[in-house]
Amino acid sequence: MDLSTALWTLASLFIIGLAYFSAFAFIVGLIWKLVTYLRTPMPWPEATTPAPETDAGAIGRVAGDVLFFPNLFKSDKPLWAGAWIFHIALGAILFRHLRYFSYPVPQAVLYMEPVALILGYVFGIAALYLFWRRMALPRSLYISNLPDYFALALLGAIAGTGIMVSYWAHAYLVDVKDFMLGLLTLHPVAPPQHPLFLIHFLLVLTLMLYFPFSKLLHAGGVFLSPSRNQPYQVQKAGKRYVNPWDYPLR
Amino acid sequence: MAKFDETPIVKDPAHNGVLKAPKLREHASAEVRCWPGKAKDTLPIGLPAELVPDWQEKALQKFAELLEKNKALRVYLDICVRCGSCTDKCQFFLGTGDPQNFPVARAELLRKVYRRYFTPAGRAFPGLSDAADLDREMLEKWYIYFYQCSECRRCSVFCPYGIDTAEITMAAREIMASIGISTKYVTEVVAKVYETGNNLGIPKAAWIDNCEFLEEDVEEETGTFFRFPVDEYGADVLLVPPSADNFANVDTMIGYAKLFHFLGVSWTTSTYCNEGGNFGLFLNYFNLKKVNKRIIDAARMLGVKTIIWGECGHAWRGGVLTPTLNGPMDMFDPPYPYHISQYIVDMMNKGAFEDKIDKSANDERVVTYHDPCNPARGGQLIEEPRQIIRACCNHFIEMPADTIREKTYCCGGGGGLLTDEIMPIRMAGGKPRAMAVKHTHANYLATICAICKAQLPEAMRYWDVPVEVNGVINLLTDALMYEKTR
Numbered sequence: 001m002d003l004s005t006a007l008w009t010l011a012s013l014f015i016i017g018l019a020y021f022s023a024f025a026f027i028v029g030l031i032w033k034l035v036t037y038l039r040t041p042m043p044w045p046e047a048t049t050p051a052p053e054t055d056a057g058a059i060g061r062v063a064g065d066v067l068f069f070p071n072l073f074k075s076d077k078p079l080w081a082g083a084w085i086f087h088i089a090l091g092a093i094l095f096r097h098l099r100y101f102s103y104p105v106p107q108a109v110l111y112m113e114p115v116a117l118i119l120g121y122v123f124g125i126a127a128l129y130l131f132w133r134r135m136a137l138p139r140s141l142y143i144s145n146l147p148d149y150f151a152l153a154l155l156g157a158i159a160g161t162g163i164m165v166s167y168w169a170h171a172y173l174v175d176v177k178d179f180m181l182g183l184l185t186l187h188p189v190a191p192p193q194h195p196l197f198l199i200h201f202l203l204v205l206t207l208m209l210y211f212p213f214s215k216l217l218h219a220g221g222v223f224l225s226p227s228r229n230q231p232y233q234v235q236k237a238g239k240r241y242v243n244p245w246d247y248p249l250r
Numbered sequence: 251m252a253k254f255d256e257t258p259i260v261k262d263p264a265h266n267g268v269l270k271a272p273k274l275r276e277h278a279s280a281e282v283r284c285w286p287g288k289a290k291d292t293l294p295i296g297l298p299a300e301l302v303p304d305w306q307e308k309a310l311q312k313f314a315e316l317l318e319k320n321k322a323l324r325v326y327l328d329i330c331v332r333c334g335s336c337t338d339k340c341q342f343f344l345g346t347g348d349p350q351n352f353p354v355a356r357a358e359l360l361r362k363v364y365r366r367y368f369t370p371a372g373r374a375f376p377g378l379s380d381a382a383d384l385d386r387e388m389l390e391k392w393y394i395y396f397y398q399c400s401e402c403r404r405c406s407v408f409c410p411y412g413i414d415t416a417e418i419t420m421a422a423r424e425i426m427a428s429i430g431i432s433t434k435y436v437t438e439v440v441a442k443v444y445e446t447g448n449n450l451g452i453p454k455a456a457w458i459d460n461c462e463f464l465e466e467d468v469e470e471e472t473g474t475f476f477r478f479p480v481d482e483y484g485a486d487v488l489l490v491p492p493s494a495d496n497f498a499n500v501d502t503m504i505g506y507a508k509l510f511h512f513l514g515v516s517w518t519t520s521t522y523c524n525e526g527g528n529f530g531l532f533l534n535y536f537n538l539k540k541v542n543k544r545i546i547d548a549a550r551m552l553g554v555k556t557i558i559w560g561e562c563g564h565a566w567r568g569g570v571l572t573p574t575l576n577g578p579m580d581m582f583d584p585p586y587p588y589h590i591s592q593y594i595v596d597m598m599n600k601g602a603f604e605d606k607i608d609k610s611a612n613d614e615r616v617v618t619y620h621d622p623c624n625p626a627r628g629g630q631l632i633e634e635p636r637q638i639i640r641a642c643c644n645h646f647i648e649m650p651a652d653t654i655r656e657k658t659y660c661c662g663g664g665g666g667l668l669t670d671e672i673m674p675i676r677m678a679g680g681k682p683r684a685m686a687v688k689h690t691h692a693n694y695l696a697t698i699c700a701i702c703k704a705q706l707p708e709a710m711r712y713w714d715v716p717v718e719v720n721g722v723i724n725l726l727t728d729a730l731m732y733e734k735t736r
Contacts, residue, residue, distance in 0.1 A: 075408035221329030227412035
């Protein structure tokens with residue numbers, strides 16, 4: 001066994017190990033956060049007026065928040081457009097990635113193929129716009145810090161390497177898929193020897209590691225915001241929010 | 251000329267009644283601070299007399315406790331992405347240009363400390379994670395900027411996740427209160443409630459006196475005898491007005507009396523609790539609950555059938571919280587909690603005022619309506635006051651759409667800021683509202699909040715807007731046709 005093979009074997013092991021570690025941190029981190037949130041009581045009514053008065057209405061309000069960002073629309077149209085396009089493109093791209101780790105590949109994913117590259121560009125441009133905005137607008141600049149730039153740069157770099165690996169310096173799809181399915185079925189095989197793909201993959205692992213410990217948690221938190229997900233029912237049938245830690249007054 | 255330092259205030263004009271974000275002026279309001287609480291007020295309301303020796307440790311303990319107890323706080327500390335949507339929404343930023351008055355920058359003061367001590371990333375790499383120690387300097391910033399927030403929640407309306415900076419400000423104030431940092435104004439008011447039953451410190455005898463005086467005065471003026479009952483056992487309704495209604499905003503107090511007289515409903519105020527306002531909201535949970543309990547206790551003592559909250563903004567937030575804070579209200583007639591505006595609208599829908607309203611009585615008034623923060627963002631009370639005004643006024647004009655309803659601006663004095671030593675902040679915070687009122691050319695600014703009624707006249711004078719600030723209920727009762735014989 002020559003030196004380069006040995007090094008590659010070590011690198012493969014490292015990548016596979018990191019993949020499992022990142023996935024573990026991602027899943028456990030998210031579950032830990034979710035459990036913390038769900039365990040913590042919301043001890044009083046908090047709904048922002050005008051609030052829906054039924055549970056279904058509250059679900060509708062949160063669904064609207066998740067899908068359309070109405071509060072951002074009211075507030076700042078260019079930011080809304082940038083952010084909405086960014087997230088929709090991200091969602092579509094994530095969905096398209098099923099192609100790399102599902103078998104058989106869902107029909108819908110294959111239908112997306114003609115627009116996949118466009119989605120990638122749109123996502124990258126939106127990330128660039130959001131990054132530019134942070135530095136160019138004095139108010140945004142004032143509140144932006146290292147983690148804000150880091151998250152955007154990381155996502156932008158993932159998009160860039162992803163586009164390159166798919167449409168320029170192709171990674172061999174069968175190798176990629178073997179590798180991904182191997183990881184998912186817990187029978188890992190060596191990753192494709194394709195530097196650009198490996199960079200793309202390592203950046204994604206970084207994102208997974210970073211996710212539960214950062215502001216990216218907004219992806220889950222948007223469902224848990226009491227001012228949005230509570231229906232206003234205080235006056236209907238005297239709804240009480242029973243406060244589990246409340247103490248009696250002397 | 252103003253009798254205070256005007257440098258924190260941005261004087262840029264508005265366009266069509268709406269203010270654009272001013273240029274950033276760092277530290278513009280960093281020197282404006284409330285006077286600190288005094289031992290004579292803090293000790294009786296269960297707070298330390300001064301900064302406790304091991305304050306840092308105690309503060310972090312309290313912080314940890316709040317994180318365990320309040321989901322909103324936990325979620326809101328984690329999920330902000332600093333998108334900047336809120337940065338031009340706070341009236342205190344629009345009025346001062348101080349970027350620390352961005353809602354997000356204000357919240358970051360607490361978030362930095364949260365990250366430093368309560369998140370793995372912040373504990374391991376404080377430098378990289380935008381975390382900060384809780385030191386003297388940070389505590390000082392907390393004291394200044396969490397007392398330049400009126401807990402009005404306007405930013406929440408524009409946040410993609412509905413992050414409620416009021417929750418964050420309340421948590422910060424609660425932590426500060428627990429280590430002996432509070433303001434003189436808020437603690438003084440809370441202490442007065444326990445002493446006298448109301449925020450103004452009006453003794454029982456003076457309250458009764460004033461009610462009798464109002465009876466005579468109104469009779470002289472109108473020829474009709476309207477009762478202002480006090481402590482009447484067995485009345486149907488206990489009215490909890492803001493105590494200022496009996497002294498400063500007497501038109502509103504007279505409005506209550508005329509309304510109940512017209513409807514033939516027996517009502518009373520209580521000298522144990524003649525205050526709907528609850529400065530506990532601006533201080534800590536313990537006092538919030540304890541002050542609010544007085545309302546239920548007073549209602550029980552007087553054996554009333556129901557409680558009606560008067561024209562007071564944050565009192566209504568307290569009203570909405572009442573079943574949660576002080577137990578089920580099922581000994582009272584539903585609906586509960588019940589606001590006077592909702593009561594009037596319910597009566598209106600039942601036809602109680604049919605053909606009894608003479609709208610021309612208000613013809614000299616060009617009315618516009620200021621939504622107080624708590625009813626319009628925390629109390630589901632947006633339509634009712636408008637319905638009342640439309641029913642009794644011919645000239646009602648709305649302010650620009652971005653300044654009303656749930657997007658309303660704070661008057662600039664809510665959340666425990668209605669104190670003279672921070673006049674620059676109050677006038678700066680009142681600017682967006684003043685500009686919007688000016689745009690309507692109204693001569694009557696109606697609102698349903700006693701703090702607004704105290705703050706707005708000063709803000710209107712400062713920004714040179716000639717307008718009378720008064721209640722909604724008295725618009726109705728001025729237009730009602732009473733039967734003189736009764």
